[in-house]
Amino acid sequence: MKWFKLLVATLLLPACAALTMSTWQLGHQFAFGPQAAASHLFAVAFGAGYAVWLAIFALLPKPMRTYVLGHELTHALWALMMGARVSGLKVKKTGGQVKTSKTNWFITLAPYFFPFYAMLFIILFFIAHALWNLTEYLWVLFFLIGLGWSFHVTFTLMMLLSVRQPDVRSQGVLFSAVVIYLMNLLTIILTATLLSRSITTAALAGSFGHNCLLAYGWTLDKLVTLWQYVAAFVSHKG
Secondary structure, three states: OHHHHHHHHHHOHHHHHHHHHHHHHHHHHHHHOOOHHHHHHHHHHHHHHHHHHHHHHHHOOOOHHHHHHHHHHHHHHHHHHOOOOEEEEEEEOOEEEEEEOOOOHHHHHHHHHOOHHHHHHHHHHHHHHHHOOOHHHHHHHHHHHHHHHHHHHHHHHHHHHHOOOHHHHHHOHHHHHHHHHHHHHHHHHHHHHHHOOOOOHHHHHHHHHHHHHHHHHHHHHHHHHHHHHHHHHHHHHO
16 A cells, blocks of 8 residues: 555656646735735735744744644544544643544544644634624734644644654655645645635636646656657667
């Protein structure tokens, strides 16, 4: 199974490039598109929230119990969405545990690509918005999303770079890296698209499809060139 996942990860590398291009294009449209002026306040709020958490992370003690709680609740949430039973949630500063009746790579790797607290802020904000009209305070939502996303990124990178995560090792390093990268970008652009008034999921899908054609076409062209070079080299040696 690990060899199969290695093959899948290798085949998905051009998709990583394609989704990166789509994310860049989405950011460009937010910055310079027809509704760029309205987006600037939200971008500033998001950046401010992101920067505030970076300062907290760098200067204050790390809230490890909060991170571990979010990590284990993400396992539990994705397990429930996959139809599994969940029990035995334990949270400590040094680590946590949650028991699930079944597992797969989505459940295993979810905490590394799903920003639990950012999504929690979104849900709570829109629940409050349904009760009170908070349209004028949308910038607060983007500030909280920036804060939550920064929390997710800093802790994810810290844990992946400093601790040998059993979740990652169980799925294979390359497969885990590709899935985490792709799913993080996908979560970012889907969230941005759903919160945007000017970008549709159809446009996003079209952009990603076009970029996939470019990325896989370029990869195939380079592989054919490499094959021709190797064939010519072997023929010359023979």
